[in-house]
Amino acid sequence: xxxxxxxxxxxxxxxxxxxxxxxxxxxxxxxxxxxxxxxxxxxxxxxxxxxxxxxxxxxxxxxxxxxxxxxxxxxxxxxxxxxxxxxxxxxxxxxxxxxxxxxxxxxxxxxxxxxxxxxxxxxxxxxxxxxxxxxxxxxxxxxxxxxxxxxxxxxxxxxxxxxxxxxxxxxx
Numbered sequence: 001x002x003x004x005x006x007x008x009x010x011x012x013x014x015x016x017x018x019x020x021x022x023x024x025x026x027x028x029x030x031x032x033x034x035x036x037x038x039x040x041x042x043x044x045x046x047x048x049x050x051x052x053x054x055x056x057x058x059x060x061x062x063x064x065x066x067x068x069x070x071x072x073x074x075x076x077x078x079x080x081x082x083x084x085x086x087x088x089x090x091x092x093x094x095x096x097x098x099x100x101x102x103x104x105x106x107x108x109x110x111x112x113x114x115x116x117x118x119x120x121x122x123x124x125x126x127x128x129x130x131x132x133x134x135x136x137x138x139x140x141x142x143x144x145x146x147x148x149x150x151x152x153x154x155x156x157x158x159x160x161x162x163x164x165x166x167x168x169x170x171x172x
Contacts, residue, residue, distance in 0.1 A: 006119045007071055007099040009059065013106045017123035018057060021100060025053055032057060035064050041087070044070070044099075048084060051094030059103040063114055070099060071117045 010017050022032065030053040033043045044066060047054040056067065063071070066087045074085050075093055084093040106124060140147045 004119045006073075006117060007101065008121055009101045009103065009110075009114075009118045010121045010123055011105070011108060012102050012123040013104055014123070014125060015102075015104060016125075017121075018055070018102045021055060021102070025055075028053055030055055034058050035060075035067070040064075041066050045086065045091060047099075048086065048091050048093060048097050051096030053098045053100070055100045055102060057102050059101045061105065061108050061110060063101075063110070067099075067101070068114065071114060073117070 010021075012018055022030070031043060031047050032055045033040055034057050036058070037043070044054060046052075048070075059067075069085055069087055076083050076085075076090075078090075082093040082095065083090045085091075101118075136147075139150075
């Protein structure tokens with residue numbers, strides 16, 4: 001999340017990621033808000049001006065117009081100052097500003113104009129995924145030779161797929 005240039009949208013039905021993010025970035029003074037809060041727009045403006053990280057919780061399938069203009073990151077320069085557009089207003093933009101959006105919807109569907117400009121992070125936990133992770137951990141601890149063999153086979157598979165793609169491109 002820290003290395004991406006785009007803003008993040010976390011799919012988090014269990015709200016585990018939201019709690020983890022709050023603990024992780026509390027020391028940085030992260031501001032937490034909801035789109036339904038009264039001073040939502042003002043909170044975003046303050047975070048942009050001060051270069052703070054802001055987390056927007058309970059984002060639905062329809063993203064607020066204020067956030068939509070931010071997601072596009074339409075940053076312009078006026079002299080030596082960077083400005084960003086927030087709903088027809090130009091605000092002084094601090095490059096330390098970062099926005100994380102969190103939705104509690106399990107399988108949200110967002111407009112293509114939104115998904116093209118964000119990084120989607122899925123924190124949705126399934127029973128099959130947990131089973132696979134636990135099995136992998138047990139095998140890694142009990143039978144290291146099987147784990148190494150599995151990793152070697154996976155690497156060989158990906159190398160073969162890559163080779164196949166290059167051969168197909170050369171033929172075509």
